[in-house]
Amino acid sequence: MRFLTFITITILSCATAVAQELFSPNKALKLSFSLSAEGTPVYSLFYKGKEVVKPSRLGIELFSSNEVKFGAEITKKEGVNTSLYHNFEVVNTQNTTVDETWQPVWGESQNIRNHYNELLVSLKQKDTHREMNLRFRLFDDGLGFRYEFPEQKQMPYFVIKEERTEFAMTGDHQAWWIPGDYDTQEYDYQQSRLSEIRAINQKRRQANLAQTGFSDTGVQTALMLKTDDGLYINLHEAALVNYGAMHLNLNDKTFVFQSWITPDANGAKGYMQTPAQTPWRTVIVSDDARDILASDITLNLNEPCALADTSWIHPMKYVGVWWEMITGMKEWSYTYDVPSVHIGKTDYTTLKPHGKHGATTENVKKYIDFAAENGFDGVLVEGWNIGWEDWFGHSKDLVFDFQTPYPDFDIEAIHQYAKSKGIKMIMHHETSSSIRNYERFMDKAYQLMNQYEYPAVKSGYVGNIIPRGENHYSQWVNNHYLYAIKKAADYRIMVNAHEAVRPTGLCRTYPNLIGNESARGGEYQAFGGSKPNHVCVLPFTRLIGGPMDYTPGVFEMDISKNNPNNHSHCNATLANQLALYVTMSSPLQMASDLPENYRRFPDAFQFIKEVALDWSESHYLEAEPGAYITVARKAKGTRNWFIGNTASKDFTSKIHFSFLEPKTTYVATIYADAKDANYKTNPQAYTIQKILVTNKSKLTLHSVAGGGYAISLFPLTDKAQAKGLKKR
Numbered sequence: 155m156r157f158l159t160f161i162t163i164t165i166l167s168c169a170t171a172v173a174q175e176l177f178s179p180n181k182a183l184k185l186s187f188s189l190s191a192e193g194t195p196v197y198s199l200f201y202k203g204k205e206v207v208k209p210s211r212l213g214i215e216l217f218s219s220n221e222v223k224f225g226a227e228i229t230k231k232e233g234v235n236t237s238l239y240h241n242f243e244v245v246n247t248q249n250t251t252v253d254e255t256w257q258p259v260w261g262e263s264q265n266i267r268n269h270y271n272e273l274l275v276s277l278k279q280k281d282t283h284r285e286m287n288l289r290f291r292l293f294d295d296g297l298g299f300r301y302e303f304p305e306q307k308q309m310p311y312f313v314i315k316e317e318r319t320e321f322a323m324t325g326d327h328q329a330w331w332i333p334g335d336y337d338t339q340e341y342d343y344q345q346s347r348l349s350e351i352r353a354i355n356q357k358r359r360q361a362n363l364a365q366t367g368f369s370d371t372g373v374q375t376a377l378m379l380k381t382d383d384g385l386y387i388n389l390h391e392a393a394l395v396n397y398g399a400m401h402l403n404l405n406d407k408t409f410v411f412q413s414w415i416t417p418d419a420n421g422a423k424g425y426m427q428t429p430a431q432t433p434w435r436t437v438i439v440s441d442d443a444r445d446i447l448a449s450d451i452t453l454n455l456n457e458p459c460a461l462a463d464t465s466w467i468h469p470m471k472y473v474g475v476w477w478e479m480i481t482g483m484k485e486w487s488y489t490y491d492v493p494s495v496h497i498g499k500t501d502y503t504t505l506k507p508h509g510k511h512g513a514t515t516e517n518v519k520k521y522i523d524f525a526a527e528n529g530f531d532g533v534l535v536e537g538w539n540i541g542w543e544d545w546f547g548h549s550k551d552l553v554f555d556f557q558t559p560y561p562d563f564d565i566e567a568i569h570q571y572a573k574s575k576g577i578k579m580i581m582h583h584e585t586s587s588s589i590r591n592y593e594r595f596m597d598k599a600y601q602l603m604n605q606y607e608y609p610a611v612k613s614g615y616v617g618n619i620i621p622r623g624e625n626h627y628s629q630w631v632n633n634h635y636l637y638a639i640k641k642a643a644d645y646r647i648m649v650n651a652h653e654a655v656r657p658t659g660l661c662r663t664y665p666n667l668i669g670n671e672s673a674r675g676g677e678y679q680a681f682g683g684s685k686p687n688h689v690c691v692l693p694f695t696r697l698i699g700g701p702m703d704y705t706p707g708v709f710e711m712d713i714s715k716n717n718p719n720n721h722s723h724c725n726a727t728l729a730n731q732l733a734l735y736v737t738m739s740s741p742l743q744m745a746s747d748l749p750e751n752y753r754r755f756p757d758a759f760q761f762i763k764e765v766a767l768d769w770s771e772s773h774y775l776e777a778e779p780g781a782y783i784t785v786a787r788k789a790k791g792t793r794n795w796f797i798g799n800t801a802s803k804d805f806t807s808k809i810h811f812s813f814l815e816p817k818t819t820y821v822a823t824i825y826a827d828a829k830d831a832n833y834k835t836n837p838q839a840y841t842i843q844k845i846l847v848t849n850k851s852k853l854t855l856h857s858v859a860g861g862g863y864a865i866s867l868f869p870l871t872d873k874a875q876a877k878g879l880k881k882r
Contacts, residue, residue, distance in 0.1 A: 173186065173187065173188040174186070174187040174188070174247055174273055174275065175187075176249070176271055176272075176273040176290060176292050177271060177292065178270075178271060178292045178293060178294050179251075179253075179269050179270070179271060179293075179294055180294045182201060182202050182294060183199065183200065183201055183292055183293075183294070183296070183297065183439070184199070184200040185197060185198070185199055185273065185290055185292050185297060186198045186199075186200070187273065187275060187288070187290065189242060189243070189244060190211070190240075192240045192241070193240050193241040193242040193243065193279075193280065194211050194212075194213060194239055194240045194242070195211065195212040195213060195239070195242060195275070195277065195288055196209050196210065196211055196212070197209070197210055197212060197290070197299070198210065198322075199297055199437060199439070201385060201439045201440075201441070202441070204383070204385060205324050206324070206385060206387060206437070206439050207321055207322055207323070207324075207437060208322035208323070208324055209322065210319075210320035210321055210322040210410070211239065211318065211320050212239065212288065212301075212318070212319055212320070213237065213238050213239020213240065213317075213318045213319075214237075214238040214239060214286075214301060214314055214316075214317055214318065215236065215237055215238070215239065215314070215315045215316040215317075215318060216236045216237065216238060216312050216313065216314060216315055217236065217312075217313045217314075217315045217422065218236045235279070235281055235282050236315075238279070238284065238286055239318050241279050241280050241281055242277040242278065242279055242280070242286070243277065243278055243280055244275060244276070244277060245276045245277065245278050246276045247273060247274065247275050247276070248272075248273075248274040248276075249271070249272065249273055249274075250271070250272040250274070251270075251271050251272070252268065252269070252270055252272065253267070253268075253269045254267075254268045254269075255267050255268070256268060256458065258453070258662060258665065259459065259464045259467050259665035260467070260469055260665065260668070260741040260767075260768045261453075261741075261768070261769065262739050262769050262772040262787065263450075263769065263770065263771060263772055264769070264770040264771070264790060266450050266453060266454065267450070268450070268454040269293065269294065270291040270292055270293045270298075270454070271291070271292050272289065272290065272291045272292075273289075273290045273292075274287060274288075274289050274290075275287065275288045275289075275290075282308060282309075283308050284306065284308045284309045285303070285304050285306050285308070285309075286301060286302070286303055287301070287302040287303070287304065288300075288301060288302070289302055291434075291455070293449075293451055293454070295438055295439070295440055295445050295446075295448075295449045295451060296388075296436060296437050296438035296439055296449060296451050297436065297437045297439075298392060298434040298435070298436050298437075298451060298454075298455045299434065299435055300431055300432050300433060300434045300435065301317075301431065301432045302429075302430075302431045302432075303426065303428045303429060303430045303431065304428060304429055305428045305429045306428055309428060310427065310428055311425075311426065311427050311428075312426050312428075313422050313424070313425055313426070314415070314422065314423040314424040314425075314426065315422070315423065316414075316415070316423060317400075317413045317415050317423060317432070318412060318413070319400075319412065319413040319435055320410055320411065320412050320413075321389055321402070321410070321411040321412075321437070322408070322409070322410045322411075323348065323379070323387075323409040323410065323411065324381065324409075325381060325382065325409065326347050326348050326349045326409060327347070327348055327379045327380060327381050327382075327387070327409070328345065328346070328347060328379065328380040328381075329345070329346060329347070329348055329351070329373070329377065329378065329379050329380075330343050330344070330345050330377075330378040330379075330691050330694060330695060330779050330780055331343065331344055331346070331351065331373040331374070331377055331378075332344065332373065332374050332695075333355050333367055333372060333373065333374070334367060334368055334369055334372025334373050334374055334401040334402070334403065334414060335365060335366060335367050335368075335372075335374065335401075336366040336367075336368065336416045336417075336625035336626060336627055336628070337365055337366045337618070337619075337625055337626045337627070338365050338626070338653075339374060339656055339672055339673050339674070339696070340673065340674040340675075340678070341674055342674060342684055342685050342688060343685070343687070343688060343691040343692075343695065343780070345687070345691075345779075345780050348404060348406060348409050349406055349409075351370075351371050351373065351404060351406060352370045352371050352406055355367075355370045355371065355372075356370055366625060368401070368403075368414065369403050369414070371403060371404040371405070371406050372401055372402070372403045372404070372414060373401065373402050373404065374401055374402075374656070375389055375390040375391060375400055375401065375402060375656075376388055376389065376390035376656075376694075376695045376696065376698040376699060377389045377390070377402060377411075377695070378446070378691070378694040378695050378779050380779065384441055385439060385440070385441055386439065386440050386441070386442070386443050386445070386446050386779070387437065387438070387439050388436070388437070388438040388439075388446050388449075388694065388695075388698060389402065389411065389435075389436070389437060390436045390438070390452065390658070390698050390699065391433045391434060391435055391436060391658050392433060392434040392436055392451070392452045392453075392455035392456060392658050392659045392699075393433050393434055393455055393456045393457070393658060393659060393660065393663075394433045394632060394655065394658040394660070395433065395632075395636065395660070396424075396430075396629060396632075396633060397415070397424050397432055397433050397629050397632065398415040398416035398417065398418070398423050398424060398627060398628050398629045398632065399415070399416045399627035399628075399632065399655050399656065400413050400414070400415055400416075400433070400435070401413075401414040401415075401416065402414060413435070416625050416626075416627040416628045416629075417625065417628060418624060418625070418628040418629060418630055419621065419622075419623030419624050419625075419628075422629075423629070424629050425629065433658060434455040436451055436452060436455065438451055438698070443694075443777040443778055443779060444774035444775075444776070444777045446694060446698075446777075446779075447693055447694065447774045447777055447783070447785070448772070448774050449698075452658065452659035452698055452699055452700075453659045453661075453662045455659060456658075456659040456660060456662040456663050457662070457663045458662070458663065459662065459663060459664075459665060460663050460664060461643055461664065461665065461666065464665055464666075466609070466646040467648060467665050467666055467668070468531075468609070468648075469531075469668065469741035469742065469743075469767035469768045470531040470532050470578070470580070470609075470610060470648075470668070470741070470742055470743075470767070471530050471531050471532075471743050471744075471745070471762075471767055472525070472530055472531060472532035472533060472534055472580055472742070472743075472744050472745070473521055473524060473525050473530055473532075473533055473534070473744065473745050473749070474521065474533055474534030474535065474536070474580070474744065474746075475512045475513050475517060475518055475521055475533075475534065475535045475536060475537070476534060476536050476705075476744075476746065477680075477716075477746050477747055477748055478512045478716075478748065479512050479536060479537060480677050480680045480681075481680045481713050481716045481717045481720050481722075482680075482717045482719060482720045483512075483716055483717045484510050484511065484512035485508070485510045485511060485512065485537070485542075486511075486512065486513070486536060486537030486542040486545075487508070487511065487537070487542040487543045488502060488505070488507055488508070488511045488540070488542070488543070488560045488561070488562070489502070489505040489506060489507055489508055489543060490506075490508045490543075491505045491506050492505055492543050492544075493544070494543075494544045494548075495540065495541050495543050495544050497540070497541060497552050497553075497554070497555050497558075498555070500540070502540055502560060502561050503561055507561075507562065511537065511560065511562060512536070512537055513535050513536065513537040513538040513560065513562075513563050514562045514563060515562060515563055515564045515567055515568060518533065518535055518563070518568055519568070519571055520749070521533045521535075521749070522568075522571055522572050522575050522577050523575070524749040524752075525575075525577050526575035526576060526577055528752075528759075528763050529763055530577070530745070530763075531577070531578060532577060532578040532579065532580045532609075532610065533572065533577055533578075533579055533580065534579075534580040534582060534612060534744070535563075535568075535579065535580070535581075535582060536582045536584070536612075537560075537582075538559050538560065538563045538565070538582065539554060539555070539556060539557070539558060539559055539560070539563075539582075540554075540555070540558045540559070540560055541553055541554040541555070545584065545586050546586055546616060546617055547617070549618065549620065549622065550586065550588065550620075551588050551590065551591055551620055552588075552591055553585075553586045553588050553591055554583075554584065554585070554586065554591070554595075555595055555598075556583050556592075556595050556596075556598070556599035556602070557595065557598055557599060557602050565606060566606075569606040569607065573607065578607065578608070578609050578610075579606065579607075579608050580608065580609075580610045580611070580612060580650075581599075581603050581608040581610070581611045581612070582611070582612050582613075582614070583599060583611055583612070583613045583614065584613075584614040584616065585613060585614060585615055586614075586616060586617050587615045587616060587617045587618055587619045587620060587626070587653075588620040589615075589619060589620060589621070589624075589631065589634050590620060590621060591620070592613075592634075592638070593634070593637070596638065596641055597641070600641065600642060600644075600645040600647055601645070603645065603647055604645055604646075604647075608647070609646075609647065609648060610647065610648040610649070610650060610668065610742070611642065611647055611648070611649055611650065612650045612651075612652065612703075613638065613649065613650070613651045613652065613654075614651075614652045614653055615651070615652065615653035615654055616652075616653055619631055626653065626654070626655065627655045627656075631655075632655050635651060635654045635655060636660070636664075638651070639651075639660075639664045639666065639667050640664065642666060643664060643666050646666075647666065648666045648667075648668045648742075649666055649667050649668065649669075650668060650669035650670065650671075650703050650742055651667070651669075651670050651671070651672075652670070652671035652672075652675075652703070653671060653672070654670060654671075654672055655672065656670070656672040656673070656696060656699055657670050657672060657696075657699035657700030657701075658699045658700070659699055659700060660700070661700045661701070667700070668701075668740075668741045668742045669701055669702065669703035669740055669741065669742035670700060670701070670702060670703060671702065671703050671704075672696065672702070673692060673695075673696040673702060673704075674688065675702070675703070675704050675705055676704050676705035676706055676708065676746055677705060679708055679711075679713075679722065679723075679724035679725070679726070680713050680720060680722050680724075681722060682722050683722055683723050683724060683725045684725060685725065685802075686725050686726065686802045686803075686833060686859055686860035687780045687781070687802035689704075689726070689730070689734060689737065689738065689800050690778075690779070690780050690781055690782060690783055690800055690801065690802045691779060691780045692704070692738060693737060693738060693783055694779045694780075697738060697739075701738075701739060701740035701741060701742070702738060702740060703740065703742055703744065704734065704738050704740070705744045705746040706731050706734035706735060706738065706743070706744070706746065707731055707732075707734075707735070707744065707745040707746050707747055707762055708724045708726070708731050708746060708747050709728055709731065709747045709751040709752060709754070709755055709758070709759075709838070710724075710747060710748070710751040710754075711723055711724035711725075711726065711728075711833075711837040711838070716748065716751075723834065724837070725833055725834070725860055726833055726837065726860050726861070727827050727831050727832075727833050727837045727838075727839070727840070727858060727860055727861040727862070728755070728758060728837060728838050728839075728840050729758075729825055729826055729827045729831070729840045729857075729861055729862050729863050729864065730800055730801075730827075730833070730857075730860060730861050730862040732758065732761045732762065732798070732825050732862075732863075732864035733798035733799055733800050733862035733863060733864045734798065734800065735761075735762065735765045735796075735798065735864070736765065736785055736786075736787055736796050736797060736798025736864060737783045737784075737785055737798040737799070737800050737862075739769065739772070739785075739787065740767070741767050741768055742767075743765075743767055745759075745762050755838070757842055758825060758840060758842070761823075761825050761864050761866060764866055765796050765864075765866070766787070766789030766790070766792070766794065766796060768789070768790045769787040769788060769789060769790055770788050770789070770790040770791070771787065771788040771813070772785060772786070772787045772788075773785065773786045773787075773813045775797075775809050775810075776799070776807060776808075776809070780802060781801065781802055781803065781805070782799065782800065782801040782802070782803075782805045782807070782857070783798075783799065783800055784797065784798070784799040784807055784809060785797070785798055785799075786809075786813055788813075793815060793818075793868075793869045794866070794867065794868050794869075795813075795814065795820070795865075795866075795867040796864070796865065796866055796867070797809070797863075797864065797865040797867070798862065798863075798864050798865075799855070799857055799862045799863050799864075800857070800861075800862040801857035801858070801859065801860075801861055801862055802859060802860065803859045804856070804857070804858055804859055805856070805857045806854060806855075806856050806857075807853075807854065807855045807856070807857060807863070808852070808853075808854050809852070809853050809855075810851075810852050811847050811848065811849055811850070811851045811852070811853070812849050812850075813849070814847070814848065814849040814867070815849065815869070816849050817848075818848065818849070818869055818870075819846050819847070819848055819869070819870040819876070819881075820846070820847050820848070820867040820868060820869055820870060821844060821845075821846060821867070821868050821869075821870055821875055821876075821879070822844065822845050822846070822847045822853075822865055822866070822867050822882075823842065823843075823844050823865065823866045823867075824841075824842065824843050824844070824845065824855070824863060824864075824865050825840060825841075825842055825863060825864045825865070826840060826841050826842075826843075826855055826856075826857075826863040827839070827840060827841075827856065827857055827858045827861040827862070827863065828840055828841050829856075831858045831861055832858060832859075833858065833859060833860030833861060834860075837860075844879055845879055845880050845881065845882055846870065846876055846879045846880065846881040846882065847867065847881070847882050848881075851881075851882040852882065853882060
């Protein structure tokens, strides 16, 4: 069902800076737009009468022709104005209202309403006659706006030196942030005042395989903020296409953020050919933190699905040959006998295996058996292909061919064995950030996947980008990530990209993008651990743009029990790990731990086996950034519900089951922290109880620090099930 309404009003203006106001459909938000005395576009935003964004300037700075050394001129005349942020006049405005409902292929809801009021402001620069439009869309829960450049003789091509979008905050807000970085998002989140970012940033750079900071006050989006008077504000972007990713650089005296676009190797922020447009800049705002998590603005600002047929796109729950390597028990490589690998020339059959290789035929079959026994969809195998002996740190171009397996990985035998068990294999493509090499082999790699019926690929971009000097989130590299997704769709392959740019809702347009990492994932629990608040921040930040392949489900928190040489500790309780399958929704979910650890706790593992991946409804019941999240979701095509809660500190959760179907009794199985649970000293202490609930029931549960709870709810179909169960 799709409902669409358009109302259009056009207002013409002759060089006068007529102020424009735009209200959200429910009138809670108001946008104000005008031109300053210098002809600079200025906007501000209000929520329920409170100022959210103070008057903030908009514009673009261009490279002059003598600065541009990249083969693209902005102007043929020296001395011509190279700014697109002053001397403008308004030539016309247009107002539009849209109200429609659309259905995602997968996601948190079966139906998404796209309801906004729009203001399109057409501008012309007085001296150059260059044209630039500003399009504002105001939803009930926030604002999206972007720059648009019509096709024009005055500016057929241009190169962006800097985007000068401002977000002027009203005070020294609380912020949940990670440092601005062109090459990694894998930081633990920091909570501080805006005024404290500089001092903290100077001290807390974390080691990573690729890292490029740019400012002591630079932060990444999505940025979560909270004002002293209780407003929640989220700053991000949507539909990142053909442009560098946006960071934010803070003036910590005035609390004004300016956009900071990731540059390319030459320092350019974007090469543009009109007609063109930037990604959307977004401001989500509410006085209720739950509204931030429930917002669909990011998806709504992306284009509708571009794929004519999506029948081959299916959510997947998987296990894999991965945690063994992450914890250091086994290795991706096959041998120690080769100092450097020459793809196409190195003969592995003549080399002695070191005996620690994880991706062996025998080992993979064990995971296939485990997946089949427990109702999983797939098995991921990393380290199956040649080249891992010298894959990282050598700035190597021809690093993998994505086709040739190691001698001890029989790709045909694995295919046949998995097929006999009803299991799909997930391919792994680590590019070592040699993008040119990946594109060199991409078609053949996808063809190999089709040959052996692999429906999904996990791609990786560890290390410094090749071509050398490029950044992970620059325009050219972002275009590569999208190219890989489009190419995969041609072969009916789903993509889970790691180390790629953070998502901005493109999964609406290309739903075969079923997952990303693009943040500090669960693997860091084996690299020293993440803070207990980490999973209570990610839904407010990283997940605003799309689902994450976080790899939850760690049951053995003391990593030394897997590998005596690794003394890391997972900073979470077992119940917390179960809750993540609901609080961090994704159509691609991994049970990341070893099969033997799941066999130790079969009653708790039952929740991972049962929890859904795709939802028809989601209800955020409780939320506070970095503190706690409680969410209930209904599995698509069923009457079953699942609830998850994670908490960074001791938290008493009080929930009402009003979202349940009326006049229906449900069997609720509750997996919760035991009274003596402690994420450091007693993380595996949990309780399981069953009760009967209806839509009139209420429940109080306690979560310890780093803990949580998970609940499955199935309609009562047999009165015998109710025997001995208490009703709430």
